[in-house]
Amino acid sequence: MAVVSPTLSSVKQALSGAIEAGSTVTVRGWVRTRRDSKAGLSFVNVSDGSCFDPIQAVAPATLANYESEIRHLTAGAGVIVTGTLVPSQGKGQAFEIQATGVEVTGLVDDPETYPIQPKQHSMEFLREVAHLRPRTNLFGAVTRVRHTMMMAIHRHLTSEGFFWINTPIITTSDAEGAGDMFRLSTLDLANLPRTDGGKVDFRKDFFGREAFLTVSGQLNVEAYCLAMSKVYTFGPTFRAENSNTPRHLAEFWMIEPEIAFADLAADADCAERFLKAIFKAVLDERADDMAFFAERVAPDAVTRLENFIARPFERIDYTDAIEILKNSGQKFEYPVAWGVDLQTEHERYLAEKHVGRPVVVMNYPEAIKAFYMRLNDDERTVAAMDVLAPGIGEIIGGSQREERLDYLDRRMTKFGLDLDTYGWYRDLRRYGTVPHAGFGLGFERLLCYVCGLSNIRDAIPYPRAAGSADF
Amino acid sequence: MAVVSPTLSSVKQALSGAIEAGSTVTVRGWVRTRRDSKAGLSFVNVSDGSCFDPIQAVAPATLANYESEIRHLTAGAGVIVTGTLVPSQGKGQAFEIQATGVEVTGLVDDPETYPIQPKQHSMEFLREVAHLRPRTNLFGAVTRVRHTMMMAIHRHLTSEGFFWINTPIITTSDAEGAGDMFRLSTLDLANLPRTDGGKVDFRKDFFGREAFLTVSGQLNVEAYCLAMSKVYTFGPTFRAENSNTPRHLAEFWMIEPEIAFADLAADADCAERFLKAIFKAVLDERADDMAFFAERVAPDAVTRLENFIARPFERIDYTDAIEILKNSGQKFEYPVAWGVDLQTEHERYLAEKHVGRPVVVMNYPEAIKAFYMRLNDDERTVAAMDVLAPGIGEIIGGSQREERLDYLDRRMTKFGLDLDTYGWYRDLRRYGTVPHAGFGLGFERLLCYVCGLSNIRDAIPYPRAAGSADF
Numbered sequence: 014m015a016v017v018s019p020t021l022s023s024v025k026q027a028l029s030g031a032i033e034a035g036s037t038v039t040v041r042g043w044v045r046t047r048r049d050s051k052a053g054l055s056f057v058n059v060s061d062g063s064c065f066d067p068i069q070a071v072a073p074a075t076l077a078n079y080e081s082e083i084r085h086l087t088a089g090a091g092v093i094v095t096g097t098l099v100p101s102q103g104k105g106q107a108f109e110i111q112a113t114g115v116e117v118t119g120l121v122d123d124p125e126t127y128p129i130q131p132k133q134h135s136m137e138f139l140r141e142v143a144h145l146r147p148r149t150n151l152f153g154a155v156t157r158v159r160h161t162m163m164m165a166i167h168r169h170l171t172s173e174g175f176f177w178i179n180t181p182i183i184t185t186s187d188a189e190g191a192g193d194m195f196r197l198s199t200l201d202l203a204n205l206p207r208t209d210g211g212k213v214d215f216r217k218d219f220f221g222r223e224a225f226l227t228v229s230g231q232l233n234v235e236a237y238c239l240a241m242s243k244v245y246t247f248g249p250t251f252r253a254e255n256s257n258t259p260r261h262l263a264e265f266w267m268i269e270p271e272i273a274f275a276d277l278a279a280d281a282d283c284a285e286r287f288l289k290a291i292f293k294a295v296l297d298e299r300a301d302d303m304a305f306f307a308e309r310v311a312p313d314a315v316t317r318l319e320n321f322i323a324r325p326f327e328r329i330d331y332t333d334a335i336e337i338l339k340n341s342g343q344k345f346e347y348p349v350a351w352g353v354d355l356q357t358e359h360e361r362y363l364a365e366k367h368v369g370r371p372v373v374v375m376n377y378p379e380a381i382k383a384f385y386m387r388l389n390d391d392e393r394t395v396a397a398m399d400v401l402a403p404g405i406g407e408i409i410g411g412s413q414r415e416e417r418l419d420y421l422d423r424r425m426t427k428f429g430l431d432l433d434t435y436g437w438y439r440d441l442r443r444y445g446t447v448p449h450a451g452f453g454l455g456f457e458r459l460l461c462y463v464c465g466l467s468n469i470r471d472a473i474p475y476p477r478a479a480g481s482a483d484f
Numbered sequence: 485m486a487v488v489s490p491t492l493s494s495v496k497q498a499l500s501g502a503i504e505a506g507s508t509v510t511v512r513g514w515v516r517t518r519r520d521s522k523a524g525l526s527f528v529n530v531s532d533g534s535c536f537d538p539i540q541a542v543a544p545a546t547l548a549n550y551e552s553e554i555r556h557l558t559a560g561a562g563v564i565v566t567g568t569l570v571p572s573q574g575k576g577q578a579f580e581i582q583a584t585g586v587e588v589t590g591l592v593d594d595p596e597t598y599p600i601q602p603k604q605h606s607m608e609f610l611r612e613v614a615h616l617r618p619r620t621n622l623f624g625a626v627t628r629v630r631h632t633m634m635m636a637i638h639r640h641l642t643s644e645g646f647f648w649i650n651t652p653i654i655t656t657s658d659a660e661g662a663g664d665m666f667r668l669s670t671l672d673l674a675n676l677p678r679t680d681g682g683k684v685d686f687r688k689d690f691f692g693r694e695a696f697l698t699v700s701g702q703l704n705v706e707a708y709c710l711a712m713s714k715v716y717t718f719g720p721t722f723r724a725e726n727s728n729t730p731r732h733l734a735e736f737w738m739i740e741p742e743i744a745f746a747d748l749a750a751d752a753d754c755a756e757r758f759l760k761a762i763f764k765a766v767l768d769e770r771a772d773d774m775a776f777f778a779e780r781v782a783p784d785a786v787t788r789l790e791n792f793i794a795r796p797f798e799r800i801d802y803t804d805a806i807e808i809l810k811n812s813g814q815k816f817e818y819p820v821a822w823g824v825d826l827q828t829e830h831e832r833y834l835a836e837k838h839v840g841r842p843v844v845v846m847n848y849p850e851a852i853k854a855f856y857m858r859l860n861d862d863e864r865t866v867a868a869m870d871v872l873a874p875g876i877g878e879i880i881g882g883s884q885r886e887e888r889l890d891y892l893d894r895r896m897t898k899f900g901l902d903l904d905t906y907g908w909y910r911d912l913r914r915y916g917t918v919p920h921a922g923f924g925l926g927f928e929r930l931l932c933y934v935c936g937l938s939n940i941r942d943a944i945p946y947p948r949a950a951g952s953a954d955f
Contacts (some may be wrong), residue, residue: 036913041745063711091918144908147711160647176631181946182720195668199724202684213673240618241533249653253670352705437615447562447589475652
């Protein structure tokens with residue numbers, strides 16, 4: 014096998030025009046389709062995942078293995094093609110390869126039953142063959158867009174001076190809602206250790222106490238924020254919610270930027286720059302994949318992102334938003350009144366109908382928001398925000414954090430939280446407190462929005478949702 | 485509070501020379517030290533985490549809050565300093581700020597007991613105040629170097645055409661060694677559901693069967709490799725090992741690149757480029773932090789990386805390495821013979837004494853290596869490699885994967901693995917198999933090597949090791 018070749022090229026490079034026509038190239042990948050012409054040639058489309066399009070190799074019957082191997086190539090076969098890069102005769106790609114050699118590394122056992130045929134498959138079916146679905150046009154494109162978005166997130170935040178902080182996945186604090194958390198243990202369930210009182214003795218467990226999978230790194234990352242000024246988490250997060258909906262995953266990736274010396278307005282500005290930078294990267298770097306999504310999945314996939322970037326987000330106070338909804342003349346399933354949380358139908362009305370572009374709703378009633386959010390001077394609202402986008406509703410949630418220890422303590426007491434358990438978090442307000450703010454968003458939800466996917470299980474490399482399991 | 489200011493600057497920007505002397509600037513951060521002069525001035529060193537050095541602000545007694553606040557500033561206080569950026573009078577930094585305003589956002593409660601005093605603390609003590617330790621010189625530097633290395637990993641792999649694949653953290657496959665895995669459950673331990681036979685009924689658990697935290701994403705990422713050609717995992721990984729050593733973490737980040745159409749030589753080349761690219765980024769982008777590590781932690785911190793980059797890695801066959809060790813005249817604690825796995829003492833001898841630079845040992849005995857590694861033609865060895873580095877020993881482990889289904893099946897049977905459980909993995913060899921290879925490394929171990937840290941708990945944002953728990 015020619016593992017290294019001076020003429021080695023990815024399909025992307027070969028199609029890009031960066032290699033001079035007439036050059037000898039070697040590309041390696043998997044067959045998408047094979048078509049034989051009556052003139053004694055085979056046209057073999059080869060994909061290597063580097064870009065949306067495969068490259069066409071034209072294999073003449075004069076090749077030594079033409080009858081024995083090339084004529085048996087089917088979708089999925091592994092090949093190494095060497096030949097001359099030439100301008101393409103037909104429509105489609107600009108270049109093709111006049112093959113002088115086609116090495117077959119592996120055929121497909123029983124091609125009739127190979128799951129990834131060159132036709133459209135149902136999403137349900139593809140979830141059952143998750144190990145093969147990246148070989149489809151759709152999931153190849155999702156994988157590339159996912160990568161581009163993740164890199165754009167890191168690049169954008171680094172350019173603004175942020176540091177990536179890997180907050181703990183395993184936590185021994187269950188205060189944020191143990192009901193939705195996965196418990197972690199190395200105890201032998203068949204023979205659980207017991208205390209004298211007959212309860213499970215977690216002192217014998219791995220960490221010497223109960224342990225869970227984290228639902229958010231925010232509290233932990235605040236400590237780093239109050240030393241490094243700009244930080245973010247970007248990692249897997251877990252929810253043991255038994256809601257088997259297309260909108261929930263048990264395991265998903267979350268991004269939580271946190272900035273010191275920031276109020277809610279600065280937080281909203283940071284979120285706006287963040288989303289625009291990611292979408293711009295997708296449009297700039299994945300035009301081929303986005304064109305596919307626009308053609309096959311969501312006709313407005315590209316224009317939606319372009320419109321998102323084109324204009325400033327609107328800002329509306331929650332109290333004003335409630336008035337707008339009340340006076341909208343719309344019939345909503347969930348009634349609107351000051352004090353209620355906004356539902357997706359309300360959010361989408363505001364973004365799509367009222368404003369016609371993304372909108373940040375700010376200053377929500379304190380009673381419906383988390384304990385760490387900063388109480389406003391009106392004492393009825395907290396400095397919380399949601400970014401609402403056309404076509405989806407809430408896409409980012411954030412807040413200024415309560416940096417005043419006495420206010421925080423009052424709010425924690427009201428929420429029934431134990432001050433001692435949060436001693437370290439309270440320390441951050443005792444030792445050089447500063448105003449700070451942050452936001453969070455689920456990555457797969459954003460990816461669904463960009464690619465036009467309707468089921469979040471298709472936005473994660475291996476589908477997993479409440480009630481499912483890996484293959 | 486002046487959240488946004490046209491003159492806003494990070495300490496890094498202010499010290500870099502990029503801002504014209506005489507400009508008005510505002511910097512925001514935390515006091516490191518305060519010194520009062522007899523001339524009626526205070527010198528306040530302010531750090532914001534953006535770079536190693538704090539900036540000195542000179543606050544005159546004429547400021548309105550000089551007596552009431554500035555003279556009470558202690559280490560850790562939050563401040564917003566506005567003033568004129570001027571060339572520094574004293575030695576140390578090139579610039580300082582002649583303050584025209586010092587806003588205090590938060591003093592330090594009871595400064596005498598504030599844990600982060602401007603002096604050297606023991607590492608043990610700092611692990612107990614993990615939420616405050618990023619405020620020290622050492623952990624600020626570790627945090628920045630960590631970020632730089634992580635970004636360098638993503639950037640380098642992206643530049644080579646790799647895609648980041650987020651393989652599952654939760655796995656229902658325990659075949660890789662359940663003894664070392666954390667079990668995950670939402671069952672009520674006080675009232676476990678039972679089967680008729682009296683066993684725990686995992687069909688009632690969240691995923692309908694037993695679930696664990698992953699110990700590696702390699703098998704899952706291979707499926708993506710055989711569609712996208714070049715992929716990598718980079719995420720948290722878990723080991724429930726009860727070894728309370730400075731070398732093990734229960735939760736750590738691992739990187740696993742995987743390349744299609746590659747043999748072991750290509751794998752070693754990929755690993756060499758990878759390590760060199762990361763170390764080069766650290767030297768280029770974190771000179772200030774690395775100078776600190778060289779001064780305070782490991783005198784050869786910088787030269788070690790420079791030497792690492794300067795020359796090609798050596799390559800040695802395992803069989804030759806055994807002969808070299810046998811003939812070395814060294815007394816080793818663990819005896820050397822063909823068939824044994826190399827111990828750290830052997831690895832370090834090879835890298836430090838025999839070669840004097842990093843060395844890749846290749847083709848290990850098949851009996852001591854994992855089932856997925858490719859059997860060599862001699863049928864005694866597999867295409868496995870370890871990269872050994874001076875000062876640490878093994879830093880990367882990798883292999884060419886067995887791409888031949890019949891060989892894989894034989895090896896799995898030998899290892900006592902159930903072929904049906906691995907049906908999806910075997911599919912990858914049935915459907916267009918291609919030679920492929922990959923490697924893996926623990927990120928925190930690499931970070932320890934770069935920063936000269938001796939305890940791996942100091943390389944992760946929140947220390948956690950076997951037997952410990954978060955605060």
